[in-house]
Amino acid sequence: MNSTPAELAAGSGRTVRDRAALAAGLVAPFLVSLVLVPFRSDLSHTNAALVLVVVVVAVAALGSRLAGAVAALSAAAWFGFFLTRPYQPFDINASADIETALLLLAVGQIVARLAAHARRLEAVTVTDAACLARIHSTADLVQSARSADTVVDHVRGELTALLGLSGCRFQYGTLLGQPPRPATDGGIAVGHRSWDLERSGWQAGEIELRACGNGHYLGRFMLTPGAGPVPPLQARLVAVTPADQTGAALEAAGPVGAG
Incomplete structure (x- = not known):
């Protein structure tokens, strides 16, 4: 979308x-x-x-x-x-x-x-409505898509538009390293500390957004921030949901679909 x-x-x-x-x-x-x-x-x-x-x-x-x-x-x-x-x-x-x-x-x-x-x-109402539409769109695709790869490609586009990214790629399987990742408060977790996006802006480098299914790590989206302003808090909080939906699709597909 x-x-x-x-x-x-x-x-x-x-x-x-x-x-x-x-x-x-x-x-x-x-x-x-x-x-x-x-x-x-x-x-x-x-x-x-x-x-x-x-x-x-x-x-x-x-x-x-x-x-x-x-x-x-x-x-x-x-x-x-x-x-x-x-x-x-x-x-x-x-x-x-x-x-x-x-x-x-x-x-x-x-x-x-x-x-x-x-x-x-x-602005919050418009943002929330747009985010909700994205979640519904992805949920419908998870139910109807024949391939988990279709869901992955769709979510890559959704995350790029939602967060204003300059790039978004997906890595299947085992997770390597400890890159920055979204925190529960909408900020970015860098190791054991939190990066305040509102004050400091995006940090250089990729950000890891994990796709989990049934408690298992099945892959991750690697997000490259764009040059524009930091996306609103609602968008950052909602971004986790499409990643979880991707994890559900990969879990349902099994080892063959995830490969």
């Missing part, structure tokens, strides 16, 4: 979207405040602040929490510059206007956090 459109869009478009949102966070509050200047004598400061809150919400929904925070700071600054007396300098005299500016900043920060959290939940 190749990467789904949702996965491709989430991966390739994230950087461009975040950059665009960050630029919008800087520029949009300025432009909107400038548009409100002709109406500032008739527009209450509360309503002006609410308009700017809408801008912050839009930026936060588009990009990252950083973009939302930048938009909130920009909105508070331009609110004070264009829409409160004395106009033009970055100075606010009236206590009510100071309170409005601070509330605008606080509300913008809170909205930015909520929007970022909602996007993370959406």
Whole structure:
């Protein structure tokens, strides 16, 4: 199974979207405040602040929490510059206007956090759904494939797409050496210590993902990390399942199929 459109869009478009949102966070509050200047004598400061809150919400929904925070700071600054007396300098005299500016900043920060959290939940849902589809696909193949080699080839493709690998090969039979291998927490076990992928990234060299059937080691996938970012935790945890399904297929095939 190749990467789904949702996965491709989430991966390739994230950087461009975040950059665009960050630029919008800087520029949009300025432009909107400038548009409100002709109406500032008739527009209450509360309503002006609410308009700017809408801008912050839009930026936060588009990009990252950083973009939302930048938009909130920009909105508070331009609110004070264009829409409160004395106009033009970055100075606010009236206590009510100071309170409005601070509330605008606080509300913008809170909205930015909520929007970022909602996007993370959406990303987790998409990732979990894609991973579940891969597991179901492999399980169906295990039931219907006439050869364990077919399952091995399928899982190699699945792991490559799921983890963004630059290479993935399978070794049958006896396991040699002690290369790094996936840990139960989603990290990488190197000997007796754990390698934190989130902080340190992929380690150079191949990673061993064992295929076991009925408690026996029947082979292993040797994973070569790609040049892209470390795959999300959900994908790293799920990667063990297709390997176990391969082990089940090899166990069912017996010595002839595994040979």
